[in-house]
Amino acid sequence: MRPLCVRTFWWLLALVCLVVLPVRAAFGATWSLVALSGGLALLLAWHLFSLAQLLDWQDGPLDAPLPRGRGIWEIAFAGLHRRVRLRLGQQRSLSETLDRFMRAFQALPDGVIAFDRNQHIEWINARAEVHFALSALTDRGQALTNLIRQPDFVAYLESGRFDEPLIYRDGRVEGLVLMLQVIPYGDDHRLMVSRDITQIERLETMRRDFIANVSHELKTPLTVVAGFSEMLVDGYEEYSDAEVRHYLSLICEQNGRMQRLIQDLLTLSALESGGGLAGEERIEIEPMLRSLLDEARALSGGKHELTLAVETPSALAGCASELRSAFGNLVGNAVRYTPPGGRIDLVWRVRQGAGEFAVADTGIGIAAQHVPRLTERFYRVDRSRSRETGGTGLGLAIVKHVLTRHQATLEIESEPGKGSRFTARFPASRLLA
Ligand code: ADP
Numbered sequence: 001m002r003p004l005c006v007r008t009f010w011w012l013l014a015l016v017c018l019v020v021l022p023v024r025a026a027f028g029a030t031w032s033l034v035a036l037s038g039g040l041a042l043l044l045a046w047h048l049f050s051l052a053q054l055l056d057w058q059d060g061p062l063d064a065p066l067p068r069g070r071g072i073w074e075i076a077f078a079g080l081h082r083r084v085r086l087r088l089g090q091q092r093s094l095s096e097t098l099d100r101f102m103r104a105f106q107a108l109p110d111g112v113i114a115f116d117r118n119q120h121i122e123w124i125n126a127r128a129e130v131h132f133a134l135s136a137l138t139d140r141g142q143a144l145t146n147l148i149r150q151p152d153f154v155a156y157l158e159s160g161r162f163d164e165p166l167i168y169r170d171g172r173v174e175g176l177v178l179m180l181q182v183i184p185y186g187d188d189h190r191l192m193v194s195r196d197i198t199q200i201e202r203l204e205t206m207r208r209d210f211i212a213n214v215s216h217e218l219k220t221p222l223t224v225v226a227g228f229s230e231m232l233v234d235g236y237e238e239y240s241d242a243e244v245r246h247y248l249s250l251i252c253e254q255n256g257r258m259q260r261l262i263q264d265l266l267t268l269s270a271l272e273s274g275g276g277l278a279g280e281e282r283i284e285i286e287p288m289l290r291s292l293l294d295e296a297r298a299l300s301g302g303k304h305e306l307t308l309a310v311e312t313p314s315a316l317a318g319c320a321s322e323l324r325s326a327f328g329n330l331v332g333n334a335v336r337y338t339p340p341g342g343r344i345d346l347v348w349r350v351r352q353g354a355g356e357f358a359v360a361d362t363g364i365g366i367a368a369q370h371v372p373r374l375t376e377r378f379y380r381v382d383r384s385r386s387r388e389t390g391g392t393g394l395g396l397a398i399v400k401h402v403l404t405r406h407q408a409t410l411e412i413e414s415e416p417g418k419g420s421r422f423t424a425r426f427p428a429s430r431l432l433a
Contacts, residue, residue: 012043015036015039016036019035019036019039020032020035020036020039023035047073050067050069050070050073053067053069054067054073054076054077054080062084062087062088063084063088066080066081066084105123105125106125106126108125108127109127109195110127110193110194110195111124111125111127111128111129111130111131111132111178111192111193111194111195112124112125112127112128112191112192112193112194113125113128113132113134113144113191113192113194114189114190114191115144115189115190115192116188116189116190117188117189117190118143119143119144119145119157120141120142120143120144121134121139121140121141121142121143121144121147122140122189123136123140124136124139124140127194128192128194130173131171131173131176131178131194131196132147132148132171132172132173132194133172133173134147144157144192145157145158148171148172150168150170150171152166152168153166153168153171153180156180156182157182162181162182162183162184165179165180165181166179166180166181167179167180167197168180168194175198176196176198177196177197177198177201178194178195178196178197179194179195179197180192180193180194181193210377210378213377213378213393214261214265217261217378217392217393218258218261221254221255221257221258222254222258224250224251224254225251225254225255225258228247228248228250228251229251231247232244232247232248256390257387257390257392260390260392261392261394264392264394264395264398265394267325267394267398268377268394268397268398268401271322271398271401271402271405272401276405277318277319277322277405277406279319280317280318280319281317281318281319281320282315282316282317282432283315283316283317283318283320283323284315285310285313285314285315285316285348285355285357286310286313286348288320288323288324288327289308289310289327289346289348289357290308292324292327292328292331292346293306293308293331293346295328295331296331296332296334296335296344296346299332299335299336300335300344303340303341304335304338304340304341304342304343304344305342305343305344306343306344306345306346307343307344307345307346308345308346308347309345309346309347309348309349310347310348311347311348311349311350312348312349312350314348314350314355314431314432315431315432315433316355316406316426316430316431316432317430317431317432318406318430319402319405319406322402322405322406323402323406325398325402326398326399326402326403326424327357327359327424329395329396329398329399330357330359330399330422330424331344331346331359332395333359333395333396333422334359334360334361334363334420334422336389336390336391337361337363337364337385337389337420338361338362338363338364338419339363339364342361342362342363342419343361343362344359344360344361344362345358345359345360345361346358346359347360350431353428353431354425354426354427354428354431355425355426355428355430355431356423356424356425356426357423357424357426358421358422358423358424359421359422359423360419360420360421361419361420361421362418362419363419363420364385364416364417365414365415365416365417365418365419365420366381366412366414366416366420367381367416368414371412371414374396374412375396375397375399375400375410376397377393377394377397378393378394379393379396380393396410399422399424403424406426406430407426407427407429407430408424408425408426408427408430409424409425410422410423410424410425411423411425
């Protein structure tokens with residue numbers, strides 16, 4: 001028996017001894033029975049009062065303070081108090097764990113949607129809201145296929161076969177490409193994980209286009225070389241010396257074109273895979289531009305008026321070979337796209353702390369819609385003109401790469417029929433005293 005039950009027993013015995021026995025001695029058995037009944041009634045009233053307190057408490061919130069009891073009720077209330085505290089603690093740690101899981105799901109870079117066997121949404125994380133233009137607040141409980149009606153998506157969900165992911169295009173967010181994977185779990189519930197692969201898809205398309213472009217660029221000169229070589233092998237004697245020389249010169253020209261293309265491709269690949277600048281050195285601007293001017297004069301063959309103005313003699317910190325190749329491309333383009341008799345001005349100056357190299361020509365110019373795409377690989381305004389002048393379509397892509405590696409920008413201003421100005425702008429941090 002518990003000590004307090006024993007104590008209660010002794011209290012009852014004491015009541016009988018202290019109240020009932022003296023009453024019985026003084027007033028007889030009837031009054032002693034009345035006294036005993038009165039005592040028991042009081043005891044019952046006390047228990048009922050404590051029970052009522054307990055029932056009141058039970059109707060209140062779980063964390064309401066327990067009533068204070070006495071005697072056996074004190075023990076009962078203390079036991080209950082311990083259990084309530086334990087339950088509250090367990091509940092708190094459970095809700096903290098749940099909260100942490102929810103926050104982890106919210107922080108995922110992937111979208112997550114939990115839904116039931118009827119495809120009713122149970123939960124959506126923030127990324128999935130963006131991926132599918134859904135709202136966790138208003139779309140919860142709705143059927144996924146009512147909200148997302150893209151046929152491939154509906155067929156995928158309804159197929160019930162989720163071994164392979166679904167590439168989801170043309171969804172509710174324009175231009176977004178997602179990879180979706182459905183993971184069944186628990187009692188016929190499902191999780192759908194969505195990953196944004198727009199960038200990967202774009203790179204893959206670029207890679208495919210690049211291979212197609214390179215193959216195309218090589219195919220034409222190779223066809224010419226193969227055609228003339230076969231012609232000469234099969235009937236060398238049939239051609240005069242002058243004709244043979246002409247065909248051989250065409251073969252050489254196409255060889256040169258392929259060599260330039262391979263050289264530009266190697267330069268681009270080195271720039272793209274080389275990480276940061278290999279080594280930085282001090283580049284004196286004036287001597288470099290003078291030698292570029294000489295090369296441009298040789299390329300022009302006296303057909304253009306070429307000038308150089310170095311307004312502020314300066315030195316740049318950077319990779320001399322890369323910058324020489326970038327500046328050379330700009331100057332070479334000016335010569336190639338300026339008809340004979342035109343003018344080409346090379347200018348170096350320092351403006352508001354930034355170094356600027358500008359090549360201005362009075363050439364054919366470029367229509368505004370082409371300007372933003374000029375630095376894409378193989379982008380040409382006029383394919384045949386570029387080929388005629390020995391272009392590979394990679395020059396400005398190389399320029400852009402080199403400038404980016406030097407934290408510099410390329411500005412292009414042009415007007416068809418009037419001419420163009422290409423300006424490479426270097427930050428003050430690249431200028432050396
Ligand atoms: P390409 O080898 O064809 O010249 P680039 O990448 O150097 O390739 O240039 C891309 C295109 O930009 C050229 O095909 C040409 O159409 C245009 N372009 C470049 N520079 C000039 C210029 N100075 N004047 C007119 N068009 C130019």
